[in-house]
Amino acid sequence: MTETGRARYRRILVKLSGEALMGEADYGIDPAMLKRIAQEILEVRALGVQVCVVIGGGNIFRGAGLARAGMDRVTGDQMGMLATVMNALAMQDAIESLGVSVRVMSAIRINQVCEDFIRRRAIRHLEKDRVVVFAAGTGNPFLTTDTAAALRAIEIDADVLLKATRVNGIYSDDPLKNPAAQRYVRLTFDRVLAEKLEVMDATAIVMCRDNRLPLQVFDINNAGDLVRIVHGEDVGTVVTRD
Numbered sequence: 682m683t684e685t686g687r688a689r690y691r692r693i694l695v696k697l698s699g700e701a702l703m704g705e706a707d708y709g710i711d712p713a714m715l716k717r718i719a720q721e722i723l724e725v726r727a728l729g730v731q732v733c734v735v736i737g738g739g740n741i742f743r744g745a746g747l748a749r750a751g752m753d754r755v756t757g758d759q760m761g762m763l764a765t766v767m768n769a770l771a772m773q774d775a776i777e778s779l780g781v782s783v784r785v786m787s788a789i790r791i792n793q794v795c796e797d798f799i800r801r802r803a804i805r806h807l808e809k810d811r812v813v814v815f816a817a818g819t820g821n822p823f824l825t826t827d828t829a830a831a832l833r834a835i836e837i838d839a840d841v842l843l844k845a846t847r848v849n850g851i852y853s854d855d856p857l858k859n860p861a862a863q864r865y866v867r868l869t870f871d872r873v874l875a876e877k878l879e880v881m882d883a884t885a886i887v888m889c890r891d892n893r894l895p896l897q898v899f900d901i902n903n904a905g906d907l908v909r910i911v912h913g914e915d916v917g918t919v920v921t922r923d
Contacts, residue, residue, distance in 0.1 A: 718772070
């Protein structure tokens with residue numbers, strides 16, 4: 682049996698928060714964490730799976746946070762989009778240093794640094810076995826990179842959206858504050874919305890639900906979970922329409 686035969690999915694989109702790149706640091710990018718994530722992405726790709734990534738910018742800049750402090754929200758969000766481009770370029774460098782071609786595609790025009798996002802071109806990159814990193818969110822203010830991840834996953838016909846967090850799934854309460862919080866193994870999107878479970882913003886959840894895009898939430902700090910998910914193991918929490 683080939684390694685490709687053991688993969689559960691054909692094409693995946695991995696959503697990484699900017700904070701995931703910080704590792705144990707308080708700000709910026711931890712090179713060791715960046716390299717580990719890059720290596721896991723390559724392990725998944727070696728199984729014959731097409732991989733694309735959406736990265737947030739919270740490790741560098743959060744537009745919503747400064748908006749609450751008085752900055753114009755649109756300006757803040759635009760600065761946040763630029764932070765995601767910086768993270769995407771760092772991820773591109775980390776993966777390419779391991780010998781795999783990567784394309785960064787931005788929702789805002791910055792084509793001296795990376796490509797503009799064009800759906801058909803993104804799919805072609807994936808078909809050529811390149812890793813694609815989507816930057817700058819949707820290119821619009823007031824929309825999170827979670828929404829961008831759902832949108833891009835739907836556009837490129839991904840089989841699943843994999844949301845990397847700092848806990849191993851979705852809980853009934855914050856497990857870092859409440860040790861008695863219950864972890865859910867499976868949920869429906871409607872239940873996530875009804876119980877206001879804080880895993881992704883409501884816009885992203887509705888998009889996944891309405892387009893029947895499964896969501897799986899896992900712990901990025903647990904090395905190897907991404908590969909285990911692609912092998913079909915029960916990791917984290919799976920959210921589906923039914």
